Amino acid sequence: MSFKITSRAIDPADLKRSLETDSAGACVTFEGWVRDHNDGAPVVALEYEAHAAIAEQEGAKIVREALERFAVTAARCEHRVGKLAIGDCAVWVGVTAAHRGAAFDACRYIIDETKQRVPIWKKEHYRDGHSGWVNCATRTDAPAESPR
């Protein structure tokens, strides 16, 4: 599966191995990690939610587009959902190609399009107990969530 939504920890070494091929002279990977702040607010945890079926459908389309647009041999992406801690890997993209230029371009294309198009949502939990959905103007009465 070229684009996968997973609730398990992402294993970058294993994913990278799956792209190995003798014709590749370059491998570019991107890892998105959970950081401890956003817009100046201290973040203690993140929660990702997705519509898995549509996310995987749209994500596979993005990977196909990358394979068509750039001279690459293989590409895949995995995105994690559920509650993540600081430092966890939230998303992994890997691309192999004969030469580095196409691999960099395709990797960037996949992560940029994923952030724009794939139905995945991110909720930040802040140190002061509030939480909020990133990019959303629709506010839920924070802290509305009961502790889990």
Place this chain on the structure above:
Amino acid sequence: MINVTARYFAAFRERAGRDSEALTTDARTAAELYAELARKHGFADSMTRCKVAINDELAPWDVRLSAGDEVLFFPPVAGG
């Protein structure tokens, strides 16, 4: 009037206080239904930043609704 089911995700689900609801509506398109539900539940996001899916397929906002459709409302995405 037709009967449809609306399903909400992420911020929309929390704002509406439910995962889904059965509706009887005059709305002819997904856009009209979003406008109706935005008023009802206080969704503040511009439609152009949101997405809609009908029966588990992404669809354009001007798609016409049919009786029995399941209409999925996606707030602005934030993967990565």
